[in-house]
Amino acid sequence: MSGDSAKPRDGAQAVHRTLALLHCFGDSPQDLSASDLARRTDLPLSTTHRLLRAMTATGFLEQDPDTARYGLGPTMAELGRAAYHRRGLHRAEPELAALSQRTGVTADLAVRVGARAVILVGSSLANDHGRALRRPLHSTALGKVLLAWSDAADREIGTPLTPQTDRTITDPRALGEELNRVRAAGYALNDGESASGVRTVAVPVLDADDHARFALALRSSPEVITGERLGWFAEQAAACATALEVVLLPPNRRRTGPRPVIALP
């Protein structure tokens, strides 16, 4: 928000504020009060109230009559469903379910939005909390894949590389080397860099420009995704990613070259 304060009040400011308010609900599993929202977006309470009124009137938000707290409204459910179906993501669901069943571990599909990997389909969403899943790029296998197969300029994520565990890569140069390794190996590994005891293998869903349009991850513990079985998990994920390129990309946007070969260390 603060980045906008120098700009003229040309409407873009209000758009960013509206979107910032909506985003609060992506990060929070429960309804929020007007003062919660003002605090999280760093907006004056009066401005927040004014924006919330407009957003409630159009169904983007909904106010609980008992608690006066706000939640995402029916318009968001409607448009969100349209966005989900129009991107063909419902067609990815059975592919991910089959992959998860075949491997016995969690399978997730994410897309990059700004400086986050956002999980849109997969086992992590199947549970009941309905919490949106936004993950940092630098400390996740999903994020490393999205960065490794992107333009050089897009590799610059600009934010400080916040440590999640003592294994998180926090040095930008070390991250650059890691991304080169990922690209050469054909897969990314997150070995306790987000949470200790969690190991994740990810591969790209590539488009015609050799960009990762999505990242596909298998997640479990190091006892399940052992060093010996790492290659097998990566191959399983890569086979599913190839299917997803067909399911999610139109024919004219699909990769024509060979898939990256999984190269174990």
Added chain:
Amino acid sequence: MSGDSAKPRDGAQAVHRTLALLHCFGDSPQDLSASDLARRTDLPLSTTHRLLRAMTATGFLEQDPDTARYGLGPTMAELGRAAYHRRGLHRAEPELAALSQRTGVTADLAVRVGARAVILVGSSLANDHGRALRRPLHSTALGKVLLAWSDAADREIGTPLTPQTDRTITDPRALGEELNRVRAAGYALNDGESASGVRTVAVPVLDADDHARFALALRSSPEVITGERLGWFAEQAAACATALEVVLLPPNRRRTGPRPVIALP
């Protein structure tokens, strides 16, 4: 949009514009160009471009690099999924699927947003087009249910009652009488009022205040939903609506009185 033009430029205008732009995608199954969007929202092209830039930067919209057209972005898919799950709508899916299978006809669940009934779950969404389904209130069984079980003030929908077929109720007084009949009968009927040859029976999902939080409809032709079988279809829908009250409403918001008895003419 025009209703805003007299208001001071206090941010609410930009919010309404942003939401109007997003809404264009709920009504259109395909991507839209900046000039399409300017025309549909009645905004100057320069303003539209400025808002589209802000909306694309945050992932609410996405621009196709080949066609330069806009579509709903990953943030909408993410937040929409959060809204859908947090409202428990995924728990309604198996109930509606079972109802559709038991009756052999289309089963849909809608919520009211402004002057529309918006289908959020059901057979009409299961097909592949991903188009959002917004229906008028006065010419649909879903809409009649949402109006009949609401506060008197909410029955005033204010818009002209546009005819869809020669059977559509277009006189506000006749609609008022129809809503009283619907409430007394415990169900609503749309008998060729939206499209000829289509007959729909709908019942309310009621809350503790006796308001229809959702409307549940069964849709087919008059040859399937015959006069003789109407009662059976309405009873099947009502049984499912009772289950949905449990699935979709927290215990303290649930109806305590008896369910409306289905009274055939």
